[in-house]
Amino acid sequence: MIRYITPAITPLTTDGHIDTEGTAALYEFLISGRVDGILTLGSIGEFFALPMEEKKTLIKTAVQVINHRVPLIVGTGSTVREDVVSLSRFALAEGADAVMIVPPYYFALTDRDVFEWFDGLAAEIPGRIYLYNFPDRTGYPIAAEVVRALAEKHANIVGIKDTIGGMDHTRELIKRVREVRPDFEIYSGFDDNFCHNVLSGGNGCVAGLSNIVPEITSALAEAARTGDLEGMKKGQQQIDRLMDIYQVGAPFVPFVKAAVVLRGLPIGDTASAPMPKPTPTQIEALKKILTREGVRI
Secondary structure, eight states: OOEEEEEOOOOBOTTSSBOHHHHHHHHHHHHHTTOSOEEESSTTTTGGGSOHHHHHHHHHHHHHHHTTSSOEEEEOOOSSHHHHHHHHHHHHHHTOSEEEEOOOOSSOOOHHHHHHHHHHHHHHOOSOEEEEEOHHHHSSOOOHHHHHHHHHHOTTEEEEEEOOSSSHHHHHHHHHHTTTOTTOEEEESSGGGHHHHHHTTOOEEEOGGGGTOHHHHHHHHHHHHHTOHHHHHHHHHHHHHHGGGGGSSSSSHHHHHHHHHHTTOSOOOOOSTTSOOOOHHHHHHHHHHHHHTTOOO
16 A cells, blocks of 8 residues: 655644634645545644644544545644543544554653553554654654564554655664564655655655645655556656755745645645744745746646
8 A cells, every 4th residue: 555645734823723714725625636645733733832622623623624535644642641642532533544643752762661652552542553753853763673563562553654864764664564564554754755665665655745736746656556667756756856845944834834825725824833934035935946846826
């Protein structure tokens, strides 16, 4: 199963609350663009900055609007164990297809600590769980042996998003975890790793450019599914050029939002404080990248 899943941005009102109408419009845009699934409350979805009630509002909106037309995964990570369990149970009870959980951040943990964290969560969460490895944000990786041990013990741990710039760790996951769980799903977290992931035996990407150009990312995924090597080559090279969007400003979240606005969606580019607001110069830079790639704006 090869998929290009969208880690959806979270449209916010100018005062920082969930824009439910904008969120619905975004999901319709993504589904019409033939994405293979939607992850809400991921890193690009600003889960770290939203209070619990806002998260629940977003989950309810996602479940209602998406309505099982594509799989819905909900990010439920937190440094508070009780919050992970309660939000995961809430999301699954509302109708989400799975949850995705990043390990605790702030202090680095040992492999044993990480195993015990997810071991306990998997026993308490009655549904499908994806692990989320993002060492640039947590300060440590989820080791391949830890993932293997968790996959062996818990059938409801079904996959991982591996957000690492290179492919070394992801390839090790594919080799080690698939030995014991051939069905285990392994996704890269950066768009430019899509084809490398697939050719190494992984399942594709959960990556942010699909918010902006779902028609391009879905075509790339279809090319991979059908063995269209020329289509993969063309699509990956276009994605590689579109990676310039991430360099327009940092953190990149408001700039991805601004690019989605340029596509004509009725949302704003407001991001959670203290992220910056894109300047007119940066908006022009985004326009040039999209226009260069033939993207309709």
